[in-house]
Every structure is written in structure tokens, then in C-alpha cells.
Amino acid sequence: MxxxxxxxxxxxxxxxxxxxxxxxxxxxxxxxxxxxxxxxxxxRSREDILLEIVLPQSRTLLFNFSNIIESKRPVMERLHAAMRNHLESYDPGYVEMAVALREDHNLNGRGSGKAERKSADRKKQQELRRVWKDYTALWLRLVKEGQESGEFDAALDAKMVAFGILGMCNWLSRWYDPRKPVPIDEIVTTFFAMVSRGIGAPHDQGAEFAKLA
Amino acid sequence: MxxxxxxxxxxxxxxxxxxxxxxxxxxxxxxxxxxxxxxxxxxRSREDILLEIVLPQSRTLLFNFSNIIESKRPVMERLHAAMRNHLESYDPGYVEMAVALREDHNLNGRGSGKAERKSADRKKQQELRRVWKDYTALWLRLVKEGQESGEFDAALDAKMVAFGILGMCNWLSRWYDPRKPVPIDEIVTTFFAMVSRGIGAPHDQGAEFAKLA
Missing domain, CATH: 1.10.10.60 (Homeodomain-like)
Structure with a gap:
């Protein structure tokens, strides 16, 4: 190291x-x-360190999610893979992601320092915001795709569904304790059960989950 | 005022x-x-102001939730009422709650200041932590009660279910924009649909939701 x-x-x-x-x-x-x-x-600064921690993690999260979305698998399987991809960022080795999600209001460029330093930070902040925006947009796309294919219930508001899933997953940054780790696999199983039944089209609720769990 | x-x-x-x-x-x-x-x-300080904003809101949230839990209504109805109670804290008039949930790591008593000032802050911080701990414990109790009565799926880990619901609801503090408000009723409807189907016992999925939505 x-x-x-x-x-x-x-x-x-x-x-x-x-x-x-x-x-x-x-x-x-x-x-x-x-x-x-x-x-x-x-x-250069504390903010510089924070961004250097958060940016690579966020890029990886987005890259892996893009690959999942683009794969030709059924949408329910992609949902499972996407939730796993997100939740595995919290693996005890990845406290960074927790920091990222907890601290984004500290990345707004109001820190003190020389103009050129601030400008370099600002570029990274902009990239980070773009990555997270793209990540959220991809989640919305996955939900809409599932609704269009009939696998997800089209009666639910797609944007709120996406935010709901992200909320469940992101909230780990508050309760997940790397010193007393819960196996990520168990969290993936429980959350995917909740979400797949929660947003699955009424006629096949549970069926897809039983297949994947 | x-x-x-x-x-x-x-x-x-x-x-x-x-x-x-x-x-x-x-x-x-x-x-x-x-x-x-x-x-x-x-x-006395910025932390003092923050606590004075957050504590009364949190006490109210807990008090209302206790009343919901203690009521004799079916557990699915209490779930609905509890989610509504939580989400209504984000009503455009209540930016405070959003602040509270976003900032709890700023309430750890590391601020500078005289000893007596810090001690007064610390008492309030302790109360706040106690309120949130009780609130989380009540959520766990609601989930377990539903599992014991057979209304919720007992195969799911109760603690993760509780954290999942809290995550969905708390994440509003990140995306809810008081300047472009989404009607809270719509959020309650979507999130309750997701959760009630997501954690409902397999045999009556959707039935209770249809009754309440």
C-alpha cells in the first residue's frame, strides 16, 4: 500500500x-x-481527500450498473444484480461509500482556500454529481423498463419506486456497522424480497423471487 | 412568531x-x-440551534407513532398510519426533520465551547439519541407483531425489514425538494404499496393494500 x-x-x-x-x-x-x-x-485539502475516496467508488458503481442494465437478462434478474451491486459497496472493506452518501452536502465547494484549489475541487465535485445523477437516471430507466415489459406494476410511480429502492439501500450508510457486520448476502436477500414483491406486477408476485432467492 | x-x-x-x-x-x-x-x-451555539429544531420534531414523531402502535387496529392499517406519520414530517413546512436526519453526525458533542455549554448540549444529544433509538425499536416491534399475527411474512428478517422501511422514508431528506414539492399523499401511497406487498404474508398480498389505497 x-x-x-x-x-x-x-x-x-x-x-x-x-x-x-x-x-x-x-x-x-x-x-x-x-x-x-x-x-x-x-x-490539497480535506475536501480533496474526500473526493479522491468517493469518486473512484462512485465511478465503479455506475460502470457496473451500466453493464447490468445493458445485459439481456430479464428485468427482475437485473434488479437483483443491481441491488447486489449497490449493497456490496458497503462490504466492510468499503466504508468509503458510506462516507460518500452521508456527506454529499460537504461537497458543495464552499470550503475555504485559494481560487485554483477550489476550481480543481469543483471539477471533481461536478463529476461526482454527474455520476450520481446518471446513476439515479439508470435506476429510473430500469424501473420503467420493467413496467413496460409488464414485469413491474405500471400503476406505481416509477420515480418514487426508484427513490424508494435507493433509499432502502443507501440508508445502510446510517445503520451498517463495519465493526459488527451483517452478511451483505442476507441484506440483499431481504431487500430484494421486499422490492421484487413490492413492485412486481400483481399476477406474478413472488414467483420471480422464489426463483432467485 | x-x-x-x-x-x-x-x-x-x-x-x-x-x-x-x-x-x-x-x-x-x-x-x-x-x-x-x-x-x-x-x-449558545449552532449545535444548540440544531438541537432545538430537531428535538421537538423527533419527540412528536415518536409520540404519534406510539399512539399508532398502541391502537387496536389491524397491523397493516397501523403500518399505513406509521408510514404516513413519518412521511408527513417532510411536509414542506417541516424542513427541520430533513435536517435532523441528514445531520446526526454533527450532534456528537465534539463542538468547541465552554464545559457547561457542552454539557447542556450533551444532555439534549442524549435525549435525541434516545428518542431515535426508541423510534427504531417501535418499528421493529410493529414488524414483529405483524409477523406473529401472520399478516407479515415471517420468513423475512424483521430488523432488516424495519431498516428497509425507515431507509425508504428517511431518504426523502436527500431528494425531497420543498421548492418543488411532490404531494406527500402520493409518496405515502406508492411507498405503502411497495412495503405492504413487499412484506405482506404471501397468501394475502395486495388484498390489504387494495382496501387501504
Missing amino acids: TRRVEILRRAAEVFSRQGVANTSIEDIANEVGIKREGVYYYF | TRRVEILRRAAEVFSRQGVANTSIEDIANEVGIKREGVYYYF
């Missing part, structure tokens, strides 16, 4: 434990066991 | 707009159109 990667990993742990707003560069340096200057050698 | 209440209301708006971490007492004073000293006359 390079020093840069180590700083990112430790920073993610501190952020997750005490919140970005309550974390100083000094806290991060202490966690790594180096001086503040050692952190500044690699990163 | 007294000055004190006005400060709380305006502060909730600024918090909601730019995040607690990015809001200064000065921002709040500007929003009200007074000087910083005018804010400090009523409140």
Missing part, C-alpha cells in the same frame, strides 16, 4: 467514525501516524 | 439549503436580518 493510498484508507475510516465536518487534516495525519505536512504532500 | 421561533425557522432553512457544517451563526443572523449578537441572545 503506497502512502497516498494509506492516507485515503485511514481518512475514510476517520470520516466514517466522526463525520467529515468533525475531521481535521491533523486527525487524519494522526491516524496514519505522520505529520500534517505529510498529508499535504499528497492532498 | 417570536424572534426565537423565527431564528429557529430561518436556521432550519439555511441548514437544509447548505448543510449544517457549512452554516455559521452569521449566515443564520443574515437570514433573519439581525446581528450575530441577536442570535447569541437566544442560543
